[in-house]
Amino acid sequence: MQSFAQEFRFQTKFDDAIPVLNLGTFHMGYTPDANKVEFDEYDKENVAQIHEIAKALAAFKPTVIVVETTANYQPTLEKLYKAYLQNPAMTFEKPNEVELLAYEIGRLSGAERIYGINYKEEYNYGLYWSLPNKVDSTIFPKYEKLFKKNEAIYVEKFGEPKTVLDLLVQTNHPDYLDFLINVNADMLTYVSSKGKAEGADEAAKFYHRNLVMFSNLNQIQLTKDDRVFILMGATHTAYFNEFMKRSPKYKVVDVFDYLK
Template identity: 25%
Template sequence: MKQFFLVLLSFAFATTGFAKSKKGDILLLGTLHFDNPGADMAKVKTFDVMTPKVQAELEKMTQKISIFHPDKIFVEWAWNEQVGLDELYKAYLGGQYEQYVTTKYAKNQRDFYLKSEIIQLAFRAGKKTKLARIHALDYRKISLPFDSVMNAMKAANQTALMQKVQDAISELETSQNKKIEKLTLTQLLLDTNTKEELAFNKSLYIDILNRAGKTDNFAGAFLVSEWYRRNLYMYSLVQKNMTPPDGKALVLVGSGHAAMMKEFIESDQQFRLKELKDVLK
């Protein structure tokens, strides 16, 4: 009993010291995809990131991020394909990036390597901040059986819930497409990262999909747990790669990931959430 008490006491001292240690700052930047592959449930219009107006916005935005000066930048690239990301970033730093992409990739692949937010935003910010590497954090070994979830709803006669799914997707498409037509890129990103937008994104999983199926069918909860698992694994890579003396990070991910990451950062005693609006003001 005495030994058990001492273990508890030492743990209490350790966690107290841990909580008092200086917190780092994570700038969480949820984004729509600059080169939209159309893989999401909601079909959102794309826009031309290469226009002079948008390029000027990206220059200004990444200059503000460089003043924030992240020690590390994390992007939505498969974590076990870091070598490929390193090769791309090396070419970008070398100043011959467009020629490198044109030479290496087929015409139907080039848009991603030229227009993606990873290149246009993260690489640009990394170069301005003089970072030697951009870090991959995506984890993709999961299952998201959306068709099984909808079948579970159908089998459970959850007609209203099925309609709620369609209404949510339709609302998301309509809302985002209107914003893309009217707002600048900077305004779009600021809107995407509001508490309300992130909460709405997460509610699609918790409020709707998690309810799917009869009481003995957990297809909905399984899909939601897989989505959480993917994002939790991704966040663990941020935690494991942010080591002293690192104090600041930029995490650039799709808005769906950002909705989950926000929850993780706010629960992490080692980091504070830095909002985009505060960096760009």
């Protein structure tokens, strides 16, 4: 017997909902983030691999590129992007995923517009290790063991990631994206002293940061003919997938239709 949810589905998207390819990445250059993938952004083979991936992703044909830079960097972002379109052989002093991947996707697809939507907000995601007198000190270690178990299973099945494509495929796995939301925010709701909610307060800051970033996206003027490619650190990608799943304005395209 079908459940009511299977029998009847609401229309949740506008008829002219805008297609979005939302790709999560590891940071390919300098990052202040606590966790960083070891990656040589100057290595020619790495750059060649990234450009091959750009070709595959450019088949989405985005008209707008969105990246993880702040509003005050917008003039520089546009200036460098225009310079790259004119001279894709140009070099960058400290290249990252924006210059290495987003610019190339934009060039190949003919996208003329690029926007940064990042918003900075500090929070203490290491609260578990610093908060005394925790009500529950068991959840974090158990979760860490669970993730390490899954990592081992993944490596046994697919091997250690060896190429840039391997890393991006692993990073964009739906379960891994859920893990990123958990480990960066939701797990903090288990961290508190009696009668308080210190962890929830910190998690709320990170949710707020991502909500402001989503608000920044929503301020970009788009039409029904636009197609949006978003490139951000994968934790932001995970949040945006959730936001856009419920948004009537956007329809998320499966990254694995292009990330092959």
